[in-house]
Amino acid sequence: MPHAEWITVTAIGGIALTFVIGTAFTVLFRRIGQPAVIGEITAGICLGPSVLGLLPGDLPARIFPVEVRPHLGVVAQVGLLFFMFIIGCEFESKVLRGRFGSTGTIWVSSLAVPMLLGLGLAWMIYGSHDVVNGHTVPFAEFALYLSVAMSITAFPVLARIIAEQNLQSTRAGMLALGLAAADDLLAWCMLAVVVAMTTATGAFGFLTVMAWSAVYLVVMLWLVRPALAAAARRLRPEHGPYAAVLVAAGVFASAFATSHIGIHAIFGAFMFGMVMPRQREGLLHQMALVPIETVGKVLMPIFFVVTGLSVDLTSLTAGGVVQTVAIILVACVGKLGGVAVSARLTGMGWKDATVLGVLMNTRGLTELVLLNVGLSMGLLTVQLFSAMVLMALVTTGIAAPILNALLRDRSGAPSAPSKGVLNPV
Structure with a gap:
């Protein structure tokens, strides 16, 4: 068999195995009350050196050879770009309106406390992770990146946890959606700055990247968004065969633009979703957004496997284990604790405040996206990347059992948090 054909066939076999293992783990973790993302992340880790690599024969290298991984990476990037596009589409600015008059303290705390603790953590562990692939990581970029990672x-x-726990109409649930939307929007902006700092050469290069980013935003908001709105109004059922293809082309073109600007492809996909017309029940949603979301969900297990191949828990020394525990504690104290305490100080009861803190502490797939950016940009060592992935797993995994305990009264019957006066999402 020719070598090029061998690479293609091996990649196809690896994708098939990924789909089967990912589905099995998803079903298993759903049965124990965990979101699907926990099962998918765990499946990726198990197929990498952390679990499968412990068996004789170097199985990860046999199943996913080094020559094949770039091809898997391309498939993973397609799924990731579609995922970021759908996040942008689902972002509703109205979620933020009217929410921060009396809750500004909670919002500031949900960002400031974890970011400050992240800066302190960066100062403590920088000496162990200041060199990546032979290159020294500047402390300013490392610290800012870690503070953003802690605040996500x-x-x-x-949103899915809130739906599963029937918290949509409660004050804690609705407030969590608004705060999370604001947190993530600001965090993505800050991450774009970190990426620009990393890719730029000197102060002039950084300013050039920021200037082109501003031009890109102007084009997207003032030219692309009106054009998409006009196209959506003219959409007819007979356009179905190519509507999704053209939208996907827009996703990739926007990602291509931001990648060349120097702020990573994921921001282009996210921004293209942000400027898409909001037509939940319209033709655009049915003919383009639903197919793209479906393709993204199908391909995301490949992203988890590519991530899992980069996670090596066996590389964690005794000091690395201590740092991992510290990272998890800082993440929980900063987000869960910071939100819960500030919510209590603004008048919420301890139960509602704790529910809000637990919800805001979930990091899941969004954290993995951010961590993969850091790894690809050379900001994280394999050891730190592995520890941060564990943190994302733990902070997401503890949400369901804690919420189940909080939302039950002493008789064991479900008990929802109090309903507030906030407008429905």
Whole structure:
């Protein structure tokens, strides 16, 4: 068999195995009350050196040879870009309106506390992770990146947990959606700055990247968004065969533009979703957004496997284990604790405040996206990347059992948090 054909066939076999294992783990974790993303992340880790690599024969290298991984990476990037596009489509600015008059303290705390603790954590562990692939990581970029990673909330996972726990109409649930949307929007902006700092050469290069980013935003908001709205109004059922293809082309073109600007492809996909017309029940949603979302969900297990191949828990030394525990504690204290305490100080009861803190502490897939950016940009060592992935798993995994305990009264019957006066999402 020719070598090029061997690479293609091996990649196809690896994808098939990924789909089967990912589905099995998803079903298993759903049965124990965990979101699907936990099962998919765990499946990826198990197929990598952390679990499968412990068996004789170096199975990860046999199943996913080094020559094949770039091809898997391309498939994973397609799924990731579609995922980020759908996040942008689902982001509703109205979620933020009227929410922060009396809850500004909670919002500031949900960002400031984890970011400050992240800066302190960066100062403590920088000496162990200041060199990546032979290159020294500047402390400013490392610290800012880690503070952003600590402040993130997984909006998609959060929304699903709120739906599963029937918290849509409660004050804690609705407030969590608004706060998470604001947190993530600001966090993505800050991450774009970190990426620009990393890719730019000197102050002039950084300013050039920021200037082109501003031009890109102007084009997207003032030219692309009106054009998409006009096209959506003219959409007819007979356009179905190519509507999704053209939207997908727009996703990739926008991602291509931001990648060349120097702020990573995921921001282009996210921004293209942000400027898409909001037509939940319209033709655009049925003919384009639903197919793209479906393709993204199908391909995301490949992203988890590519991530899992980069996670090596066996590389964690005794000091690395201590750092991992510290990272998890800082993440929980900063997000869960910071939100819960500030919510209590603004008048919420302890139960509602704790529910809000637990919801905001979920990081899930969004954190994994951010961590993969850091790894690809050379900001994270394999050891730190592995520890941060564990943190994302733990902070997301503890949400369901804690919420189940909080939302039951002493007789064991479900008990929802109090309903507030906030407008429905």
